[in-house]
Amino acid sequence: MTLRFASIGSGSKGNCLVAEAGSTRVLLDCGLSPRETERRLARIGLAPSDISGILVTHEHEDHAGQAYPFAAQHRLPVWLTHGTQVAMAESGKVPGDVDTRTILGRDAFAIGDLEVRPYTVPHDAREPVQFVLSDGASRLGVLTDIGATTAHVEATLSGCDALVLECNHDVDMIWGGDYPKWLKERITGPFGHLSNLQAEQLLGALDRSRLKHVFAAHLSHQNNRPELAREALARAMGCAPDWIGLSTQEEGFAWRELR
Secondary structure, three states: OOEEEEEEEOOOOOOEEEEEEOOEEEEEOOOOOHHHHHHHHHHOOOOHHHOOEEEOOOOOHHHHOOHHHHHHHHOOOEEEEHHHHHHHHHOOOOOOOOOEEEEOOOOOEEEOOEEEEEEEOOOOOOOOEEEEEEOOOOEEEEEOOOOOOOHHHHHHHOOOOEEEEEOOEOHHHHHOOOOOHHHHHHHHOOOOOOEHHHHHHHHHOOOOOOOOEEEEEOOOOOOOOHHHHHHHHHHHHOOOHHHOEEOEOOOEEEEEEEO
């Protein structure tokens, strides 16, 4: 079996990653409008009818804002934690007749041919998780919203074959920029987002011996530059910066395969 994955968008305007094993394809987050999600899926050769369901990491708009509308339109199940469900309901996002399935932050489960392993992360959301996806042989680790690394995160992501890792901001750029102080403190705080340096340190702490693909993701448009994120992750990998992939807001990245 082959595990393959693609991003159709990564950033503060909407996040969505697609993973496939066998006949199973899931969306990891759905922060783009249903129409835009359909358009971008078509760009990688998929239709909504090809999708088996949606995994949601947390309730923030750029990750979960369109999960219920897209699921309702295409009759898809949605997997998310109880805390995320409650937070979405409190903000007026209700599932209606969507098949909503509650997950626990440390219990693996299967969706068809995919093994899904949620793991808990520090982020300013109600009960956030991130995911490792596997076809039984290869493992894709995704980490897009986290304020600081933990031993649990590092143990979970060690030994992955591919990694999509948040590189949200450059510290000098954000503190020298025009965001209000409270927002700078939120983003750079322990429940905010990873800087390039923090992402480099996290990657350096992992068992990287199996890594075939590493992507910098969730880059801030105002407070980062692609070359800075790539250089940071390349230092941890001991590779050239152009080996590091980018998951961009408009393009994401095309299919990659793990055999």
